[in-house]
Amino acid sequence: MEIQAAVMHEEGGSFEIEEATLEEPQSDEVLIRVVGTGVCHTDMIVRDQMYPTPLPAVLGHEGSGVVEEVGSNVTSVEPGDHVVMSFDYDGTCPSCRDSHPAFCAEFFEHNFGGARPKDGTSPISQDGEEISGRFFGQSSFATYSIATERNVVPVEDDVPLELLGPLGCGIQTGAGGVINSLDPQTGSSIAIFGAGSVGLSAVMAADIKGCTEIISVDLIENRLEKARELGATDTLNPDKVDDVVEAMQERTGGVDYALETTGVPAVAEQATESLTQRGTLGVIGAPGLGTEASYDVNNLILNGRSITGIVEGDSDPQQFIPDLVELYRQEKFPFDELVTYYDFEEIEQAVEDSESGETIKPVLRISEP
Template sequence: MKIRAAVVREINQLTIEDVTLDPPKDHEVLVRIHAAGVCHSDLHTYRGELRAQPPLVLGHEGAGVVEAVGSAVTRVKAGDRVLVNWVPSCNHCPTCLRGQPNLCERLSSTTLVALLPDGTTRLKTLDGVTLKHYLSAATMAEYAVIDEASAIPIAEDVPFEVGALIGCAIVTGAGAVINTAGAQPGSSAAVIGCGGVGLSAIMGCKLAGCNPIIAVDVFESKLEFARKLGATHTINAREVDAVEALRALTRLGPDYVFDSVGAAGTISQALKAVRPGGTATVMGMHALKSDVPIPAGPLIAQNKRLLGSFFGSAKPHVDLPRLVELYRAGRLPVDDLVTKRYGLDDLPQAFADMEAGAVARGVIVFPD
């Protein structure tokens, strides 16, 4: 079938064009995409800063309606509303079996290099170039073929844009707080970087009962988003020393610091800022392909913990439905994270708005 999609043929070359999409195989699902979140990971990939390299179709946050299923699919059926889980773990490798499906051993040779779980693709340009599926998803398109494990059913009262964000930003941010760090009620917490993932971490901190919740960013617009979503205090790191400001608010530093940026400077900042014996958790990916210097003194002499968090240390088929139910119960205000909607042709502007701090989270919406 012919569909419209956001295509990166080469690094820093983005086009919205017609491509062909083959039907789903036995264990796959065809989804008509209704909403796709605009994430920094897509921008990093467009610029060649992550493992997945062009040519590919962008997008990994998504939700829509199942149009067709392969002959062996049992979890969903045509007509089901689903969000896209871009971590389609195999659930039988040793890593999955020890309870870490977010680190499934299959991902490194398939999903993380923009292939479907069987190692192939279903996409081509009209001039015959094979396209990969970013994070086994490729949701910045009118339709997507995904593995059955990537389709998580959602209820009729869950908006597609909410489902899309739960599938990445929410689970990555809130999961870092709840799953990776295990933040305790009454503990103090700070979040460095208030984009979609950082704001989701702030929601996670509120859900976990943290107090105070301190947001750190260099954009006043993002700090305002943070206040609306649960931050009790904000720090503009462009105006003051963030580490000193965090210590002033919490005496020795917060119990937990969450770095949603993941740059060399913010990783060091998180480790220095957290109190002695506290936990710094990094879920941002800016320095993913770099070696980063770590201040050994605070880490060792002050008995601090430095943790990495990928996909919120989530068990997708447990945690994604749980987050959906928390949204339905009014405990996760995901609607407030969506601050601007775009058409697919507006993707360059969506990326620009994201970098400028003009949005909490932008979402591409597709007409019915």
């Protein structure tokens, strides 16, 4: 079928909305009419080839939409269902079998390879030539998307469908980083470095978990203001203090937990130094491949501090996304306050506003629910 897709042709280029051809779904696949899709920092990382998904490519990995057609072996969804598309995984490796699909042994191949891992084909082509079209198992910067049964999550139809796409990556990453990975105790303290959509989702999750000190750290004042609205008990702008670590230690005596969402190694180092003894740092922010950070082993790590890496909030999307929807329904997780909508044709403006900090979470409206 013929679709409209935002194609990235070259490193550092712009998203060009063009015609493309989408195959029929294979036996384990699902055809989705895309209603909305979030714009995420990971899309920009691939645009700039910090992660080497082959170009040209159709990116987009926070899609929501309506099931149009299912493959012969698909049993969990049917045409007409509302779904959120999340990350893909093989479903068979030890991590997947242990309900930790975000740590799938073949995560990179399934999400950044640009093709079906099982046969190396892509469902998207232009002028008879295949282009990368399996980004995070969906490539949702398009009017229609092919996903797998594994990475589509059915949702009820009483919540705005165009809102739900970011639950597939950024929102579940921040919330899951707190709820699933760090699992802070009630009454504990946490510092969240970065107040984008991931960091602010973590702020809301820390409030849900009962943290009594929630410190949001960011350079952009309007984001810190939003953090206070969403549950932060304190904020810190590094531009307004001489030393971030010293300021954090003076305010808290060292936090029990910290979450690093920026992907900047120097910030990860500051986050480690902000911990109290036996504190835990979760690292979510994704820098370019091969990026290194350094830590004082004697004064930091040997004093009981620990560092854990987090992918996709260590979430099982089939379980966690419905949980987040229910929290939203109960007005305990108002992630809609992070969202600004754009028409599909405004994708470049959405990217620009995201990178400048003007918009926290851009969502492209692609079709009617």
